Amino acid sequence: MHKCIQFDIQALEPLKLGKFERDSNNEYSYSYIPGSVVKGAVAWGLVEEKGFVPKEILNGSSIFYNAYPLLDGNPAIPMMQGYMGDKQEIRSNKDNVRVVHSFNRKIENSIPLNNYEFVVKDAENEKLLLGYNPGKIENLHINKKDALNDSSKLKMFRYEAIRKGECFRAYIRVPEEHYDDIVKILSKDYIYFGGSRGSGYGKCRVTGIKEVSAVCLYESDLDIKEDLYIYFLSDAILYYDGKVNTYIPENELKEMLGIEGKCEYVESYSGLGVAASYNTLYRTNTVCYTAVLKGSVIKYRVEGKINPDRIKKLASEGVGLRREDGYGQIAVLGKIQDDMVVSRYRKNDIVEKSDIELTDEDKRVVNMILCNIFKTRSKLQIEKMVIELLKDVNRPQESLQSQIGKLLNIFQNGFYQTEDDFRKYLNEYLEHIRKKKGKAVWHKLYDFTVANTLDKFRSERLSIQKMLEDFVQNKFNSVFREIENIVNKGITLGIYKYPVESQKAQVLHNLKMDFFISFFEYCLRMKEKEVIS
Template sequence: MKIITFSLHTQQPLLATSFQGDPNSDVSYSFIPGSMIRGAIIGRYMKQHQLSELDLSNDTVKHLFFDAKSTRYLNAYLLSQDGNRTLPVPRSWFKDKDAEVTDDSTIWVYDFSLDRGDDLENSKFVGEYFCTEEGSCVRFYKEKRRINIHNQRDRKQGRSTQIKRDPQTKQLKGEGEIFRYEAIDAGQTFQAVILCKEADAAFLKKLLHKSQDLWLGGSQSAGYGHTKISEINCHDAWDEVSIPIEDRIDRESFTITLLSDMVLRDEWGQYAVIPPSAQHQVPVPLIEELKKILGVELQSKRSFTSSTLVGGFNRKWGLPLPQVPAFTAGSVFVFENISLTSEQIQQLETQGIGERRVEGFGRVVVNWLEENHFQVYPKPTKSTSQPTLKQETSRTLAAHMAERLLHKKLEQLLQKQIGRLAIQGNISNSQLSRLQLVARQALATGNCDLVLSLLDNLPANAKGQFEKAKIGTGKDSLKQKLDEWLRTPMSWISNPQDLTVKIADIERSITDEFAINNKLVEKYTLRLIMAVAKKAMKEEI
């Protein structure tokens, strides 16, 4: 079996919707599900073969996308600073109740699956993190998230409409509901893995190489889901944990740790989340599955589990998949020690347990760690020393990167200003439209004099409207504020020192030669005027 690994860099927030939050919110998983990656590759396969839908009777389609014995698409987890794929924290890891996981201190963690001990009086689960072994220490990682607020809009009018009750039908009409999206933030790197047959590896790599750009998740038309593929590699041997199987055979107990969610059915065919128990000898789906794979009897000692609901979305149907209960990733099951060979452990870890294994469910590791307590270290901080770039191509690339980051900072500042500024008073939409039109004409060259000329040559009626209207919370009229912005474009930027970006020894700011030659501040000032005028026109409608 071949293993294909590749990195996914989030260029935009990514919404891999889970079943968390209230009905008017979408909360993303902390990882990129394997089902989402499989769906994106199916899309590339269909585009390459010019198909409108998949032929499920085709043997190639079956073993590439729907047969867990042939191909499996694993979840993409965060990449550590050392370039390793992190894994979900086991639910048997506990800490002192008052100990906090921070970026600048270490904490002691105790593995209760090995020894409960007496050192920890007030224990608490460490929390939902990803972890990795880096040398002789364990480090925790947490994905960054972004929360955006959206409101439902009328498709024809392009804005939300007031919700009213129809007097005849008594039904509510109109748009305007508020939605909250909590997505994986941009600027993060995840590692995805595909397990496949050797004959399929070259074809799947070709599909991945087709384009660097890959769109994943929901709300793609609203600025979500853009990722870039890189570092596509093929391996003959690969393990999700760094400990060789031979070193995990001789242990006091037989321990199963879930590296992804696991879906099981009981003997009656119902989805069930029943943890094994030493006290209650009831049929447990997990033990029955392990018996089929390993061919041995198992006696449970203890379990550290949690459950969740999993679903998905079927693009063929255009409908969500049924919600089913599952054991969450990180759940730990401890059994009495049994005699296993390295081949049996390899088969169990490669095959996985339960249903939907083609989508990355049911990944397990046997006898993972053997330290009953250890220290967790914060993420290593990056060095603050800036290297000197000697080659001209490197300096040019660093300059482009710094310029893009400077633009990003200006965009963020612009959005904040637009959010807090509002025009108050009676000013007609025709005057605002004329202001917006002239500012757009001046935007190409950054020539603020065009807008100043408009304001200086206004007819008496229009001039009166600009002078009577107010903007923001101050006492300045709209005309005074526009004059101030246009004659002194830096005046609306409160902390210009924060708008400095440095890549290696290349620095960019809004006062340097690059910004002056490109009239950067003037152009963003004109954009601010356009946005404020547009906002006032929309609020007037």
């Protein structure tokens, strides 16, 4: 007899759950807690308590399921692959995306939705899925152990880890005689999962420990008549007939479900990865297998009614190798839900209170950092604005390059003058052009126009002449309003913001100067009659 334990895990420290994929300077982490990691933590606890690990824990009699994210008390599951949505909505990472499954029908201009690793069903709307990706961090470390006798081996490397504060729902299926021992281990104040415990990783708190009648990550359909789908709720090593398969062979599936009629593989939407464990004693990976990734779905066509008890048994036992480590968990479905909406799950970040008080020097450094970030971002925004303006340009018939070059030099040197002095100087220069005999240059500045489509509610053509006059007279036009919006938005970090009210006027003036410099520089790069596209 077996008993099933359900419990929740809260990460008090980042969790380093190393993947097989890595390079010389980076080690990557799973975004969930694999069953093998849960198994290792329990085995270590049993050694501390009893001095040994019972064979029933290690020989496959017990099953340690993957621990997936827990969202507002609801356990998430891997998102089923094959859902397709509008290309623009997915690439723009919209909060809500309508999807259909590629097995059912196709839609034009669609691509697979791979934005989320996990989903959870909305409690009120069965057509709504909430997508979620657990938060991760990256920390730099220095390897000193291998450099004790050889400094050339000293190197830096990066650990990827799940951020602290994430919660997971886990299950264990154990022989009845070991139930109490495992509950005792899980009931400790703290338990460690994953690697690098000595470097500040892995500390967790286990709560909500209780016995459940069975483990069911996703309800299987019991009334299957024609189409049959295998939905993989974890990675699976499909090792049959002496080789690894990318789907369950028809003859194996017929035997598992007792299908008397035809069973035919139709198609699949799946991904492949590597399944490998790690031997700490020998510091190496064990045998590596190709595995079908969680979220994959395979379609079969069957004849004849399938016994519901056989479906329950297959969904409970799983398929393939290493089921005791959480591999091979599946759901058997008769149809796939369609016309779904996938919405981004909003999780409030954990904010820890701190008694740290910043000194005046600390505040000055914070403001300086914010200022530098704002300058970099605003420069990019100004350049994008200029490029948009120059997509639709009307140029005078005669060349204006020489005059644009002079204006560029004036604005570049204007940063060495006060705002009032520069406006006065520029106004005198424009007045000189205006009163010049023939007014040829003045008319050219008027004829050189761009179409401003930055304002969604109003589109207008602006000439260089008007923009210069508005600048001198401190008037607003649609371009200057966009620049003012950049200033008002600023950049915020907690209670700190740049620019503050007392700085906005000067920052706005500087951004207008940057705009004209960038605008004239792009104009000089353009050939006569050329338009930026």
